[in-house]
Amino acid sequence: MVGEDRVTMSGKELRRVHVIRQVLDRKLTQVKAATVLGLSPRQVRRLVTRVRQEGDGGLVHRGRGQPSNRRIPEGHKTKILRLYETRYGDFGPTLAVEKLAERHGRTLSDETLRRWLRERGIDHFVRRKRPHRAWRVRKAHVGELVQLDGSHHDWFEGRGPACVLMAYIDDASSRVFARFYKYEGTIPAMDSFWQYLQQYGLPLAIYADKHTTYQSSAEPTLEEQLAGVAPTSQFGRALHELGVALIAAHSPQAKGRVERLFRTLQDRLLKELRLGGIATIEAANRFLEEYLPGYNRRFAVLPAQPTDLHRPCPARGALDRILCIKTTRALRHDWTVAHNGHLYQVHTNVRARQVVIEDRLDGTLRMTHRGHMLAYHPITERPVRPAAPRTVSRRHRPVIQARTHPWRKRVLPPRDILAAVGSP
Numbered sequence: 001m002v003g004e005d006r007v008t009m010s011g012k013e014l015r016r017v018h019v020i021r022q023v024l025d026r027k028l029t030q031v032k033a034a035t036v037l038g039l040s041p042r043q044v045r046r047l048v049t050r051v052r053q054e055g056d057g058g059l060v061h062r063g064r065g066q067p068s069n070r071r072i073p074e075g076h077k078t079k080i081l082r083l084y085e086t087r088y089g090d091f092g093p094t095l096a097v098e099k100l101a102e103r104h105g106r107t108l109s110d111e112t113l114r115r116w117l118r119e120r121g122i123d124h125f126v127r128r129k130r131p132h133r134a135w136r137v138r139k140a141h142v143g144e145l146v147q148l149d150g151s152h153h154d155w156f157e158g159r160g161p162a163c164v165l166m167a168y169i170d171d172a173s174s175r176v177f178a179r180f181y182k183y184e185g186t187i188p189a190m191d192s193f194w195q196y197l198q199q200y201g202l203p204l205a206i207y208a209d210k211h212t213t214y215q216s217s218a219e220p221t222l223e224e225q226l227a228g229v230a231p232t233s234q235f236g237r238a239l240h241e242l243g244v245a246l247i248a249a250h251s252p253q254a255k256g257r258v259e260r261l262f263r264t265l266q267d268r269l270l271k272e273l274r275l276g277g278i279a280t281i282e283a284a285n286r287f288l289e290e291y292l293p294g295y296n297r298r299f300a301v302l303p304a305q306p307t308d309l310h311r312p313c314p315a316r317g318a319l320d321r322i323l324c325i326k327t328t329r330a331l332r333h334d335w336t337v338a339h340n341g342h343l344y345q346v347h348t349n350v351r352a353r354q355v356v357i358e359d360r361l362d363g364t365l366r367m368t369h370r371g372h373m374l375a376y377h378p379i380t381e382r383p384v385r386p387a388a389p390r391t392v393s394r395r396h397r398p399v400i401q402a403r404t405h406p407w408r409k410r411v412l413p414p415r416d417i418l419a420a421v422g423s424p
Contacts (some may be wrong), residue, residue, distance in 0.1 A: 008058060015057050020047050072108060080106050081116060093117065095268055099275070108211050142303050143310035145171040145247075146196075146203045147258040150184035151209070153266050160279035165265065166192040171207070172303035175296050176261060180284045186234045189213050189359050190323045193235075195318070201310030205245040207255055215248055234325050241322045242314070255293050324366075325359040334377065337367065343382060347375040 010054070019036055021043070022028040030048065033043045043303045052057035072080075083104060088096045093114040100106040151165040166188055177196050178224075181188035189241040191205075208214040216231040224231060232240065239246045249255040272291060278284050313319065329337050331353055335346045339357050346355070350369050358366040367374040401407055 001055045009056075013059050013061070016059050017051075020044075020051050020059065023048055024051065046384065052393070076106070077116065080108065081120075084113070084117075092267060092270060095271065138304065140171050140304040141307050141309045142170055142175070143201065143203045143308055145205050145207055147171060147191075147255050148189075148214075149209060149255065149258045149262070150181075150188075150213075151262040151266065152184065153262075153270070155180070155270060155273060155284065156279050157270065157274060159277075161281070162283075163263055164188070164268075165262070167258060167265070168196050168259060169170075169190070169261050170203075171257060172299050172305075172401070174257065174261075175300045176292055178265075178288055178292065180281045180288070184211065184213060184279065185324060186213055187361065189235045190238060193238075194319065194323050197313045201308075201313050202242060202244060204309055205247055206239060207247045207249060209249050209255065211254070214246065216290050237326070238322050238324075244313075267386060271307075314367065321358065323361060327357045327359070328354050329357050331355050337376070339365075343379040344376045345379050347377070348372075350374060 016037060019028065019033050023030055023033050028036075028402065030044045031041050033039075034044045039046065039047075039052055047059060074133050080100060083106070084091075084096055085217045088099060091099065093110040097108060097113055100108070122324060147169050149167060149225055151166065151167065152162075155163055155209060161182070163180050163182055165178055165180055166184065166186045169176050179188075179192045179195055181192070196235065210231065214233060216233040216236065218231045220229075220231050236246050237317065252259050269291070273284060273287065275406065276287060278287055314322070327339065331346065331350075337344045337346060337357070338357060344367065350372075352369050354369075355374060356368045358368065367376050
């Protein structure tokens with residue numbers, strides 16, 4: 001207190017008042033006070049002089065209640081807010097600050113921009129509380145578990161066709177790999193996994209949801225029931241042949257890492273595609289090749305263990321035979337096979353009732369039996385059967401019997417019989 005005026009002080013300033021008063025009462029030396037306050041003896045002498053002249057209020061910080069010397073000029077603030085309103089109105093403060101520095105040379109902190117927006121009544125970027133869920137410890141090694149999912153979203157905001165982002169995120173490091181496709185299906189899943197293998201190698205396990213691309217919804221056949229196995233999808237069969245475990249997630253929260261990734265990319269990546277004017281899947285995939293390395297450098301984390309558990313990728317030929325759609329078809333007696341509405345003539349002499357058709361990622365088709373390739377050629381025109389001669393059927397006319405025909409004659413009993421019947 002100074003007279004009747006009330007002075008507001010921080011805890012640090014109140015501590016200084018107590019120590020400086022001990023110095024003024026000669027209960028403490030200035031050198032000892034400097035040690036207690038963590039200041040130099042010269043600074044303590046300044047504080048003692050200020051208290052003698054102004055009282056306890058002399059220890060209050062001189063800049064309190066005054067504008068900061070490091071504040072952003074009003075003109076600079078006005079230009080930033082105008083840029084935000086005209087170009088980045090739907091950007092979050094963090095991403096908007098990055099683009100302002102990258103494209104316009106305007107640097108400021110994301111919290112400053114968030115405060116400015118809140119002052120203008122824009123509060124939808126304020127951080128909100130999230131529901132509590134049980135936390136799962138990350139895997140310790142890179143390649144130990146990779147989460148996979150597809151995101152159906154309007155990635156081009158109407159500028160281009162509808163597409164799906166197939167994304168992989170490593171559980172230990174949050175390293176991301178992604179590709180755009182027209183739909184989420186077996187071929188996109190296999191092709192994206194093939195691309196992932198070329199860059200990082202074979203992981204130990206893939207964690208995916210129960211989409212029919214990854215988990216088969218078919219009822220088990222009698223043979224599968226007798227063998228005690230469950231039906232698998234084509235993608236699951238390929239992973240099994242590669243020695244990669246496929247783990248099913250029972251809820252979106254179980255694979256929360258890839259779900260949160262999509263929430264981030266649907267904000268950041270979508271706006272990057274907009275700024276780049278990208279409107280095709282091919283251009284978006286080329287953009288991802290440049291965008292993802294920088295994204296991973298910024299957001300990936302160090303794994304608990306440095307060992308990478310990715311295995312070497314198999315040879316190209318073996319990989320092509322595995323990452324394909326395999327279908328069993330009957331081999332007819334005339335050595336032909338029907339598949340997807342087409343007819344194929346087999347040339348290889350093979351004693352088999354069934355063959356395996358491989359629809360590969362490059363669009364080609366292979367036919368095998370017990371792992372051996374069969375020669376064949378497509379039958380473009382089916383043989384035409386000769387038309388059977390048509391027999392002209394004559395119209396049936398009803399036969400009218402002649403009057404003299406026995407059927408028309410009325411046979412009457414003799415007169416003597418009629419007389420006997422009629423007599424009493």
